[in-house]
Amino acid sequence: MSFTVTIRPSGHRYTMDADDTVLTAALREGFNLAYGCRNGACGSCKGRLLSGRIDYGHYQSSALSEAERAGGLALFCCARPLEDIEIECREVGAAKDIQIRKMPARVQKMVRAASDVMIVWLRLPQNERLQYLAGQYLDILLKDGRRRSFSMANPPHADELLELHIRDYGGVFSKHVFEQMKERDILRFEGPYGNFFLREESDKPIVLLASGTGFAPIKAMIEHALHIGLKRPLALYWGGRRRADLYLHDLAQRWAGEQPGLTYVPVLSEASPDDAWSARTGLVHRALMADHADLSGYQVYACGNPLMVDAARTDFTAQRGLPAGEFFADAFTPAMAAQATGAAAR
Ligand code: FES
Structure with missing residues (x-):
């Protein structure tokens, strides 16, 4: 059986199975309700039930008192709908929330x-x-x-x-x-x-650009996009010097093989004969440019080596028409440099 949940004040609406909690279903649909423990212990997901009935589930009384419950509040990490419901709660729209x-x-x-x-x-x-x-x-x-x-x-x-x-x-x-x-x-x-996260309100095709372990947040974004059923085309470009730098190459290949709309282009800049590499070579952001004459209708997410990120930002905006506001980046600072500058590193 499925029910409709309407979130106020945003007016967001989704349909969910009766077996799921309100929070789990909302996250799956791409609506970021606030939460902490997801286990009925902290109270972070507390909100108001405006209409409809719910099963309140199991939770700790310190997280939701009897008086609060009688006053119309509920914990959405535990609550399951018994009919269509309307709720009022805090939604996380940006990192600042x-x-x-x-x-x-x-x-x-x-x-x-x-x-x-x-x-x-x-x-x-x-x-x-x-x-x-x-x-x-x-x-x-x-x-x-x-x-x-x-x-x-x-x-x-x-x-x-x-x-x-x-x-x-x-x-x-x-x-x-x-x-x-x-x-x-x-x-x-x-x-x-950090402000490096997927902008889900856009409908533009997405290009993801990673070098080395810059793949980590890109992996989270792709898995999130697949989880919420994002319909926008995704193109992943992952660059390394040697084949070993693409340390989850098989995973990326599997995504591309299984997910319509997701393409994967691995690129090596210093492939050696041992790598037995017959795919793309050179700089990863240059490979992306070779495949895209016009980026004016895209969003680009880039993460990794600061030199790669800077070159991508400059070249994509100057030579491929990417609007500056559609380039999102997170540059890594190697630990040694960070020690010298006092900056955070990864
Ligand atoms: S997230 Fe902690 S009580 Fe719901």
Whole structure:
């Protein structure tokens, strides 16, 4: 059985199965209701039931008191509709709407995806979730007060663990990750941060440009787009020097094979005979330009090496007609440079 949910004051409306919670269904439909734990413990998803009946589900009384419930409030991470409902709640439309939090996390799993890339999954404390937009990042807080920034590579709907792609630049933190850190270690982080996230209100085709571990937020964006059934064409260009730099090449190929409307163009700038590479070569942003004579009707999301990001911004706007406001970027600062400048690094 399915029901219609109308959100006020936005007027957003979606249809959902009776088995889902109001929050889960809203996130799946691309409506970012505010949340914290997604487990009836924190009260962040609290809103008002304006009309219709719901099953309130299981939650902690500290998150929703009897008086609040009697006054028309509900926790949408637990509530399931029993008929069409109208609700009033806070929607997260931009990064500024999300609360930045400081939390501990346990290292759940580490997988070496390439000789210099470690994929790390972090588990948050029980009853905690981090709300963020696909493409945002967090800061790992080091004991000496410094910070290292990493994008979440998993999409927000699959947030049981946070997935980070850590490149070994030879800095203090990456050395720690590659040489000492082990599963079950505890880290502290703060986030989410950043304005690099998918603009879902646009209907323009999307080009995603990544170099190296700049793939991490791009992966989150693509998985989010697939999850919400985004209908806009997606073209992914992923560049590296060697084949090993495209450390999730098979995943990207699988997306392209399975998803109509999604194309994947891998590009190597320094392929060696060992790479046995017969696909595109050169600079990844140049490959994109070779395929697109006119970018005036596109949105471009670029992440990775600052030189690549700067060159893409300049060349796409000057030579391909991309409106400056349709270029969204997140440039990585290698850890060594960041140590010198005091900037955050990843
Ligand atoms: S998100 Fe924490 S109570 Fe609903």
